[in-house]
Amino acid sequence: MASSTIHILNGPNLDRLGNREPDVYGTVTLADIEAQARAHAAGQGFEVVFRQTSREGELVEWLHEASDSAGVVLNAAAYTHTSIAIRDAISLIESPVVEVHISNVFAREAFRHHSTLSAVAKGVICGFGAQSYLLAIDAIAATASQAGKRT
Numbered sequence: 001m002a003s004s005t006i007h008i009l010n011g012p013n014l015d016r017l018g019n020r021e022p023d024v025y026g027t028v029t030l031a032d033i034e035a036q037a038r039a040h041a042a043g044q045g046f047e048v049v050f051r052q053t054s055r056e057g058e059l060v061e062w063l064h065e066a067s068d069s070a071g072v073v074l075n076a077a078a079y080t081h082t083s084i085a086i087r088d089a090i091s092l093i094e095s096p097v098v099e100v101h102i103s104n105v106f107a108r109e110a111f112r113h114h115s116t117l118s119a120v121a122k123g124v125i126c127g128f129g130a131q132s133y134l135l136a137i138d139a140i141a142a143t144a145s146q147a148g149k150r151t
């Protein structure tokens, strides 16, 4: 039976949302995003595992754990732009991984325009603030129902 759990994984500095560069990220906190994501996912019959870490290896291990989930919403934060380890972890898991960003990384510094992860992600959503996470949940729900996988 296919999983109905979505893993939402967050990387470094996202625990500082609310105070962190509010001109870029707004004043929404990670706890706000978690609450919105849980409610949004529940409305579509999904449970959520929601986690944040500032450690690259921990994100890798959490991706392994999410291997048979319904899908992964991944905001790898700055590791997006640097991490081959996280890219390899995405490549080896079965579940669709949606790369998300709160900000529009393409409207920011040039070093944020490149993602080491996008090529192995199912898709990318960025620039919609906290709503990027909700749109990613919708994308996973649509993928799951299209594949007829969920029971």
Ligand code: DQA
Binding pocket: 012, 013, 014, 075, 076, 077, 078, 079, 080, 100, 101, 102, 103, 104, 105, 112
């Ligand atoms: C971010 C964008 C990254 O470039 C940055 O390093 C972050 C947050 C976003 O959600 O907009 O930490 O992933």
